[in-house]
Amino acid sequence: xxxxxxxxxxxxxxxxxxxxxxxxxxxxxxxxxxxxxxxxxxxxxxxxxxxxxxxxxxxxxxxxxxxxxxxxxxxxxxxxxxxxxxxxxxxxxxxxxxxxxxxxxxxxxxxxxxxxxxxxxxxxxxxxxxxxxxxxxxxxxxxxxxxxxxxxxxxxxxxxxxxxxxxxxxxxxxxxxxxxxxxxxxxxxxxxxxxxxxxxxxxxxxxxxxxxxxxxxxxxxxxxxxxxxxxxxxxxxxxxxxxxxxxxxxxxxxxxxxxxxxxxxxxxxxxxxxxxxxxxxxxxxxxxxxxxxxxxxxxxxxxxxxxxxxxxxxxxxxxxxxxxxxxxxxxxxxxxxxxxxxxxxxxxxxxxxxxxxxxxxxxxxxxxxxxxxxxxxxxxxxxxxxxxxxxxxxxxxxxxxxxxxxxxxxxxxxxxxxxxxxxxxxxxxxxxxxxxxxxxxxxxxxxxxxxxxxxxxxxxxxxxxxxxxxxxxxxxxxxxxxxxxxxxxxxxxxxxxxxxxxxxxxxxxxxxxxxxxxxxxxxxxxxxxxxxxxxxxxxxxxxxxxxxxxxxxxxxxxxxxxxxxxxxxxxxxxxxxxxxxxxxxxxxxxxxxxxxxxxxxxxxxxxxxxxxxxxxxxxxxxxxxxxxxxxxxxxxxxxxxxxxxxxxxxxxxxxxxxxxxxxxxxxxxxxxxxxxxxxxxxxxxxxxxxxxxxxxxxxxxxxxxxxxxxxxxxxxxxxxxxxxxxxxxxxxxxxxxxxxxxxxxxxxxxxxxxxxxxxxxxxxxxxxxxxxxxxxxxxxxxxxxxxxxxx
Amino acid sequence: xxxxxxxxxxxxxxxxxxxxxxxxxxxxxxxxxxxxxxxxxxxxxxxxxxxxxxxxxxxxxxxxxxxxxxxxxxxxxxxxxxxxxxxxxxxxxxxxxxxxxxxxxxxxxxxxxxxxxxxxxxxxxxxxxxxxxxxxxxxxxxxxxxxxxxxxxxxxxxxxxxxxxxxxxxxxxxxxxxxxxxxxxxxxxxxxxx
Numbered sequence: 001x002x003x004x005x006x007x008x009x010x011x012x013x014x015x016x017x018x019x020x021x022x023x024x025x026x027x028x029x030x031x032x033x034x035x036x037x038x039x040x041x042x043x044x045x046x047x048x049x050x051x052x053x054x055x056x057x058x059x060x061x062x063x064x065x066x067x068x069x070x071x072x073x074x075x076x077x078x079x080x081x082x083x084x085x086x087x088x089x090x091x092x093x094x095x096x097x098x099x100x101x102x103x104x105x106x107x108x109x110x111x112x113x114x115x116x117x118x119x120x121x122x123x124x125x126x127x128x129x130x131x132x133x134x135x136x137x138x139x140x141x142x143x144x145x146x147x148x149x150x151x152x153x154x155x156x157x158x159x160x161x162x163x164x165x166x167x168x169x170x171x172x173x174x175x176x177x178x179x180x181x182x183x184x185x186x187x188x189x190x191x192x193x194x195x196x197x198x199x200x201x202x203x204x205x206x207x208x209x210x211x212x213x214x215x216x217x218x219x220x221x222x223x224x225x226x227x228x229x230x231x232x233x234x235x236x237x238x239x240x241x242x243x244x245x246x247x248x249x250x251x252x253x254x255x256x257x258x259x260x261x262x263x264x265x266x267x268x269x270x271x272x273x274x275x276x277x278x279x280x281x282x283x284x285x286x287x288x289x290x291x292x293x294x295x296x297x298x299x300x301x302x303x304x305x306x307x308x309x310x311x312x313x314x315x316x317x318x319x320x321x322x323x324x325x326x327x328x329x330x331x332x333x334x335x336x337x338x339x340x341x342x343x344x345x346x347x348x349x350x351x352x353x354x355x356x357x358x359x360x361x362x363x364x365x366x367x368x369x370x371x372x373x374x375x376x377x378x379x380x381x382x383x384x385x386x387x388x389x390x391x392x393x394x395x396x397x398x399x400x401x402x403x404x405x406x407x408x409x410x411x412x413x414x415x416x417x418x419x420x421x422x423x424x425x426x427x428x429x430x431x432x433x434x435x436x437x438x439x440x441x442x443x444x445x446x447x448x449x450x451x452x453x454x455x456x457x458x459x460x461x462x463x464x465x466x467x468x469x470x471x472x473x474x475x476x477x478x479x480x481x482x483x484x485x486x487x488x489x490x491x492x493x494x495x496x497x498x499x500x501x502x503x504x505x506x507x508x509x510x511x512x513x514x515x516x517x518x519x520x521x522x523x524x525x526x527x528x529x530x531x532x533x534x535x536x537x538x539x540x541x542x543x544x545x546x547x548x549x550x551x552x553x554x555x556x557x558x559x560x561x562x563x564x565x566x567x568x569x570x571x572x573x574x575x576x577x578x579x580x581x582x583x584x585x586x587x588x589x590x591x592x593x594x595x596x597x598x599x600x601x602x603x604x605x606x607x608x609x610x611x612x613x614x615x616x617x618x619x620x621x622x623x624x625x626x627x628x629x630x631x632x633x634x635x636x637x638x639x640x641x642x643x644x645x646x647x648x649x650x651x652x653x654x655x656x657x658x659x660x661x662x663x664x665x666x667x668x669x670x671x672x673x674x675x676x677x678x679x680x681x682x683x684x685x686x687x688x689x690x691x692x693x694x695x696x697x698x699x700x701x702x703x704x705x706x707x708x709x710x711x712x713x714x715x716x717x718x719x720x721x722x723x724x725x726x727x728x729x730x731x732x733x734x735x736x737x738x739x740x741x742x743x744x745x746x747x748x749x750x751x752x753x754x755x756x757x758x759x760x761x762x763x764x765x766x767x768x769x770x771x772x773x774x775x776x777x778x779x780x781x782x783x784x785x786x787x788x789x790x791x
Numbered sequence: 792x793x794x795x796x797x798x799x800x801x802x803x804x805x806x807x808x809x810x811x812x813x814x815x816x817x818x819x820x821x822x823x824x825x826x827x828x829x830x831x832x833x834x835x836x837x838x839x840x841x842x843x844x845x846x847x848x849x850x851x852x853x854x855x856x857x858x859x860x861x862x863x864x865x866x867x868x869x870x871x872x873x874x875x876x877x878x879x880x881x882x883x884x885x886x887x888x889x890x891x892x893x894x895x896x897x898x899x900x901x902x903x904x905x906x907x908x909x910x911x912x913x914x915x916x917x918x919x920x921x922x923x924x925x926x927x928x929x930x931x932x933x934x935x936x937x938x939x940x941x942x943x944x945x946x947x948x949x950x951x952x953x954x955x956x957x958x959x960x961x962x963x964x965x966x967x968x969x970x971x972x973x974x975x976x977x978x979x980x981x982x983x984x985x
Binding site for chain 1: 829831832833834835836837838839841842844873874875877878885889890892893894895896897898899900901902903904905908926927928930931932933934935936937938939940941942943944
């Protein structure tokens with residue numbers, strides 16, 4: 001870990017991409033063909049439901065139709081006696097152990113508020129029972145035959161009503177375990193946080209100007225294209241096996257084992273190709289638990305694939321938040337204090353309640369150099385779909401508020417928004433405002449935020465002043481807006497990744513790593529990192545990342561951790577293998593051991609004397625010159641650091657001043673990625689995240705009616721952006737300040753650009769026509785109503 | 792035709808150049824029938840005709856079929872092409888748009904990609920020099936949640952150039968390996984036109 005905590009040398013803060021690429025052996029820094037690419041474009045890639053499972057029973061889940069009720073009786077006798085029904089499980093009889101679905105290692109920073117044969121259902125879509133039958137039709141008929149007697153309770157859909165004295169208590173069970181800080185179940189509060197630096201109250205008391213604002217964000221959903229799918233069975237050694245679409249195979253194994261009281265070694269999880277996750281497949285889903293329960297009860301293979309409708313309301317969503325921001329600022333534009341308060345709607349269960357809330361305040365407040373800052377907040381149980389991890393992890397909500405608010409502060413002091421930001425953003429040597437449970441043990445170093453602002457504004461052709469260009473007839477106005485973002489490279493102090501690399505007897509290599517490709521390009525990036533150390537082509541490295549039996553533990557693909565954390569483990573494993581190769585090569589080369597280097601598939605000394613890795617591997621493997629050897633390198637990583645990736649995102653909009661209709665003309669995202677190991681993949685992450693953020697900004701929402709029934713049950717109604725919806729000019733720019741603790745200088749890239757588009761769009765609308773939209777999504781109706789108010 | 796005793800139906804199809812008897816549960820959509828017969832290059836993202844992951848080309852009409860929306864019964868005798876069938880049988884060479892998607896990093900999770908390939912291939916059959924707007928319009932029935940579409944537009948433009956026989960300049964191909972973007976207005980690595 002020593003190099004992880006070293007202060008970087010100053011010269012590392014400047015990147016010279018060409019020089020770095022030239023000096024690195026292997027394929028680091030090149031946009032090589034993805035190792036799994038051909039399968040993707042030919043349709044050969046095998047997702048969970050593409051693997052032959054003709055012998056699998058059909059699994060189906062019965063969901064609660066009530067937002068809040070107690071199951072008084074479940075009569076499954078008729079269903080169980082139907083011909084072709086092989087197993088029936090219920091929430092009140094088949095889940096005796098308490099568990100927490102959250103996809104982070106045990107003990108999760110979340111209550112264990114599920115399982116325990118709990119009879120209370122807490123949202124429309126909470127599983128009540130499930131069946132496994134010979135066919136889909138029989139399974140559906142069996143669900144219809146299950147009779148459930150509910151005692152219906154009052155329900156609450158919004159945090160404010162949930163915290164009211166007369167509100168029903170959602171989690172009054174005696175078995176409630178692992179309560180989180182500030183937990184007050186009588187008020188439905190899962191967790192309450194307060195953290196501060198400096199003296200916030202004094203700063204406000206002395207402030208020249210104080211600006212306050214209230215903002216709110218809507219519930220959105222991951223809507224990854226592959227619905228959740230699980231196939232579970234008991235293998236020939238009586239082990240429970242799940243083949244499932246997940247971001248966290250090792251955590252699913254752990255969570256499922258705990259939920260059924262099984263030894264970890266008796267559970268195996270296989271992650272095939274995954275069709276997107278975005279956080280929605282970080283947790284262990286109800287369908288995974290229920291499919292496992294059915295397989296165990298039927299002692300047979302069971303297939304459980306959610307419909308799109310189930311995926312939209314019975315899995316996970318993003319937390320909706322109500323946010324107040326208060327800022328103290330001097331007349332000349334120095335931010336002296338900020339105070340952020342968030343109320344987060346965490347839905348029926350407390351997975352990610354505390355941590356998403358914490359992130360939502362701490363990250364946006366880390367973007368500015370603030371001597372005095374305070375964050376308070378609470379996460380509240382309500383009777384809607386459980387909110388969980390989603391790309392950006394609280395930051396999109398917090399940044400929408402803080403970044404919208406910064407423009408209002410700029411307005412109040414009469415300084416252009418860009419200028420105000422430039423004067424106040426963080427710089428090297430300062431520290432992030434991290435929550436106590438995941439503090440990165442190093443001040444900022446080599447951060448590229450200012451460069452991101454420069455690049456994004458230049459690319460969007462936005463000069464350093466606000467401007468409004470009205471068309472000749474005065475009907476249309478254009479404006480620009482910016483949003484800044486900071487995220488993380490893994491959860492500092494909580495990550496663990498292992499890697500193992502074997503040099504095969506022909507000089508190719510097998511890399512075993514426990515983090516999987518969910519679309520972000522991890523298998524390719526991991527192979528490139530190994531290639532960069534070993535000097536063999538990426539295409540010669542097979543990445544095995546899909547099976548908990550065959551790979552070392554890894555927390556999984558979440559928290560923007562894969563490249564930085566798992567990549568570090570891979571780099572170390574490859575370095576150990578490289579050392580062993582060089583040791584073995586000394587028997588064949590004249591040059592000294594210390595002088596040998598690996599590149600272009602060979603080990604070479606300064607004299608030019610060299611041996612090809614393939615020849616060396618074959619010789620030592622067959623023992624042709626002495627004792628047989630097998631070259632295997634191991635590495636792991638548990639970093640105490642989480643270097644922060646930054647982004648600046650600029651939107652340009654045109655607003656119809658008569659109707660409020662608006663069009664986003666440009667969305668420019670510049671991201672500080674440290675160093676791009678695979679530039680095209682990075683660019684895809686930047687643009688893909690930005691467009692997902694754009695969806696939250698302008699169109700996406702999941703809503704419930706007053707009875708708590710989901711109103712958005714189809715993809716058509718969900719309105720995520722299509723090809724013709726994206727801004728005409730949507731661009732991605734990579735800023736590469738080089739992070740010395742990261743593999744080859746890399747930080748992370750997956751989430752950063754999902755954070756600021758809503759604020760950038762809202763600020764651009766404000767700039768164009770003076771209307772401040774404070775609640776997402778930004779719509780023509782809201783703008784029109786604002787225009788009417790200002791007339 | 793349906794079999795009342797077994798509840799099974801079947802149609803004769805040519806899929807990706809191969810003659811197949813496709814047997815399926817009566818009432819199945821074309822998507823379900825193909826998937827039940829292990830034709831897994833047809834994916835199910837929504838079952839409501841919205842996402843495009845199940846797109847196949849109907850060679851008899853030249854049109855793209857959202858196979859989750861139509862009963863399999865309607866396709867007796869049809870000739871269909873999926874993403875798998877865009878690969879050259881003889882050489883194993885990828886269709887230009889498949890190759891371009893790989894070169895431009897335009898496939899991330901990949902779940903939308905087979906359907907996207909079908910839509911793009913149809914466009915390029917009809918128009919080997921599409922504008923950016925025409926490309927976006929052709930891909931509008933394919934939801935991609937990963938990429939934000941831009942690299943996909945780049946890839947289709949590039950594939951069109953390949954089909955027209957305009958090979959990449961060395962500068963452009965090196966721009967790809969440098970992580971730049973060949974000749975497009977993406978603002979990354981290259982000069983912007985705007």
